[in-house]
Amino acid sequence: MPHYPEGTVRALLQTDLVTPATRAALEARLTAPAAYEPQFFDADTYRLLQAVAARIYPQPDRETPIALAPAVDARLLKGDADGWRYDSMPPDREAYRLGLGGINQAAEAKFQKPFLELDEAQQDSLIALLAAAEAPGENWSQLPQDRFFEEMLAELTESYYAHPLAQEEIGYVGMADVPGWQRIGLNELEPREPEGTK
Amino acid sequence: MPDEETLEEGTLTPTQPEIQDPLLREILEENDLQADPSRNPLEQPAPLPDPDEVVDCLVIGTGAGGAPLLARLAQAGRRVVALEAGVRHDPKTEFATDEKAQNFLFWNDERLSAGKNPVAFGKNNSGIGYGGSTLHYTAYTPRAHRGDLTLHTEFGEGVDWPFGIEELEPYYEELEHFMGISGPTPYPWDPGRRKGYPLAPLPLNGAAQLMERACAKLGIKTSPAANAALSARYYQEGVGWREACTNRGFCQAGCSTGAKASMDVTFLPLAEQYGAEIRLGAYVTEIERDARGHVTAVVYEQGGRTVRQRCRNLFLCAGAIETPRLLLLNELALNSGQVGKHFMAHVGMQVWGTFPEDIRPYKGIPGGLISEDTHRPKDADFVGGYLLQSIGVMPVTFATQMVRQRKLWGQPLRDYMRDYNHIAGINVLGDCLPHADNFVELSDEKDARGVAKPRVHFTAQENEQRMNRHAERTMRQIWEAAGAKDIWAFERYAHIIGTARMGTSASEAVVDPNGRAFDVPNLYICDNSVFPSALSVNPALTIMALSLRTADKFLENQKA
Numbered sequence: 037m038p039h040y041p042e043g044t045v046r047a048l049l050q051t052d053l054v055t056p057a058t059r060a061a062l063e064a065r066l067t068a069p070a071a072y073e074p075q076f077f078d079a080d081t082y083r084l085l086q087a088v089a090a091r092i093y094p095q096p097d098r099e100t101p102i103a104l105a106p107a108v109d110a111r112l113l114k115g116d117a118d119g120w121r122y123d124s125m126p127p128d129r130e131a132y133r134l135g136l137g138g139i140n141q142a143a144e145a146k147f148q149k150p151f152l153e154l155d156e157a158q159q160d161s162l163i164a165l166l167a168a169a170e171a172p173g174e175n176w177s178q179l180p181q182d183r184f185f186e187e188m189l190a191e192l193t194e195s196y197y198a199h200p201l202a203q204e205e206i207g208y209v210g211m212a213d214v215p216g217w218q219r220i221g222l223n224e225l226e227p228r229e230p231e232g233t234k
Numbered sequence: 235m236p237d238e239e240t241l242e243e244g245t246l247t248p249t250q251p252e253i254q255d256p257l258l259r260e261i262l263e264e265n266d267l268q269a270d271p272s273r274n275p276l277e278q279p280a281p282l283p284d285p286d287e288v289v290d291c292l293v294i295g296t297g298a299g300g301a302p303l304l305a306r307l308a309q310a311g312r313r314v315v316a317l318e319a320g321v322r323h324d325p326k327t328e329f330a331t332d333e334k335a336q337n338f339l340f341w342n343d344e345r346l347s348a349g350k351n352p353v354a355f356g357k358n359n360s361g362i363g364y365g366g367s368t369l370h371y372t373a374y375t376p377r378a379h380r381g382d383l384t385l386h387t388e389f390g391e392g393v394d395w396p397f398g399i400e401e402l403e404p405y406y407e408e409l410e411h412f413m414g415i416s417g418p419t420p421y422p423w424d425p426g427r428r429k430g431y432p433l434a435p436l437p438l439n440g441a442a443q444l445m446e447r448a449c450a451k452l453g454i455k456t457s458p459a460a461n462a463a464l465s466a467r468y469y470q471e472g473v474g475w476r477e478a479c480t481n482r483g484f485c486q487a488g489c490s491t492g493a494k495a496s497m498d499v500t501f502l503p504l505a506e507q508y509g510a511e512i513r514l515g516a517y518v519t520e521i522e523r524d525a526r527g528h529v530t531a532v533v534y535e536q537g538g539r540t541v542r543q544r545c546r547n548l549f550l551c552a553g554a555i556e557t558p559r560l561l562l563l564n565e566l567a568l569n570s571g572q573v574g575k576h577f578m579a580h581v582g583m584q585v586w587g588t589f590p591e592d593i594r595p596y597k598g599i600p601g602g603l604i605s606e607d608t609h610r611p612k613d614a615d616f617v618g619g620y621l622l623q624s625i626g627v628m629p630v631t632f633a634t635q636m637v638r639q640r641k642l643w644g645q646p647l648r649d650y651m652r653d654y655n656h657i658a659g660i661n662v663l664g665d666c667l668p669h670a671d672n673f674v675e676l677s678d679e680k681d682a683r684g685v686a687k688p689r690v691h692f693t694a695q696e697n698e699q700r701m702n703r704h705a706e707r708t709m710r711q712i713w714e715a716a717g718a719k720d721i722w723a724f725e726r727y728a729h730i731i732g733t734a735r736m737g738t739s740a741s742e743a744v745v746d747p748n749g750r751a752f753d754v755p756n757l758y759i760c761d762n763s764v765f766p767s768a769l770s771v772n773p774a775l776t777i778m779a780l781s782l783r784t785a786d787k788f789l790e791n792q793k794a
Binding site for chain 2: 054058060061093116117120122167186190193195208210211220223224232
């Protein structure tokens, strides 16, 4: 799998290859303050969400990881939807409350400790159970585990890959489109497209 | 929505828990502005419409169903008004090349998705704003085939359309030339066309070249596809010169250059040039009738005001979910029992693979290459057929649907996504048979306006499953021949079709072959809801063709 140089997207944002609207969207994520006070979740539940997000998107390579929990908290507070919901799922706020509670129930059942007190390997074993829809916990009788995992995974993924640093990681520079793209065929790169190294 | 008590555990009680609906919140914010216009001098409230005025034609929705007929009726000198729930954007300054920032293009009011194959809405198929879903359609514009309209005659299953392809062909021609569609001439799977495409095809990107190469090995014929995006600058009446596509690959999250023929750069400015009035932020709640059952007026919410607009004729063009939702809420045109019934969604299986080549899936028109050799496959064990296309994809869209399918997490997820620039996809677009188990209804759950949310039931039936298997097999062969590793398939369903079907009998259809409601003589319906069958091609071009035809039939009928 290729590795791309760091700083590509950040450098492009300083140029006129990016429109003002595009720059505004990306820079807002890049410069979001590290400290975030949850407004929808209480402090403990928010820390639990952060811990789960850190196992789904582990970032040992980053001094300051891309924060994924703030967008969830902010969305639930505002009540934003994305146009649909599985009919088998409760409304989003209820789903997160039940789902995060269920993760703690699974932690207690397997390790007799809350999720936050487990080591990474133990936490990963619980995420694996959740992904396989095999985690224990009474909340799962009210919430389909596979759908909850899918929805949470998709939401965290949207936040992660919308971030300029994650876009640098995968070599995406599609935001630098002011001049358009002339070299679009196989193996055709333009000078502003970074090359990956194995 | 959770009540206060269930919220206590684990969450703070939000300050305004009742407002889960972003559209409503926007309106409330607008109200605040209007209460004190000095806060926003650029957005003074529009004058209230004259309550006594009766317009000839009132159109609900400005997408592919509403916009063409709006222009046609205005050009014929009618007093026409369109109501659009969303607002108007300036794509050049407001559209970001950023998927998340473009979420305002999608109809994000929550719909409940039920059945064994719950359909994704929002960005998958539903739009809002001046131009409706065409603001984010892929611009893939193949014509329907003759046989798509006669499934029942050919197979004894599904339903026939009440007219043949001859009725649509003149409109296809007109649309291709009006919008400046780029495509191959002659068209390989329909070489006898009277007129070719006005512009040459768009260039092929990496995924298209891979598919072309592999299909050549396998003996599958391919061609650059017809796309409603300009391969050269083009003069647009009511707009001026539209510039050629710059290959920015972002069609599904909004074209910022005007190269894509969405309604905001084609039919809507034309309609306005001929005097059509388009009211934005107008969310329709009621359709009023007189004692005879004729529509007399529409009531809508706009900027916190409730407005009534009287009309002689109503054109309902709100799409295959909101159209039946409005009919059901207003108990209108329900005599056939067909409103909301026979919801269809195209078989849209995708197959992805990882290649040694550099692909950069964000460049070029997404649907570059097409094959229609699978329109009636010789070894088919199903009714109907499908088309094959190469696909480009933006990273957030790709990553979110990939995790839904593969459930990757942790380091393997980040590792897989590092190969984004080496991943290419193909997908199919296949017919779907109408089935009694697939339908739209009003749920007991209310949105923040107090209006019942729609619940959409969809289960892929035996025919769709057979087509899925055939399509997956074919696409895996193609991707193996192209040299892909780590091939995986994503079963999905695209487009929303049916729910207010067109037919010849008032007991079996909602609208007649001219688009007029059997029960309500001055109500016309024109969008994907009237399709009797789903077709084996993307629906946008056919919706527009029906829209022009509906306007012409209406005008003919008025003369008579």
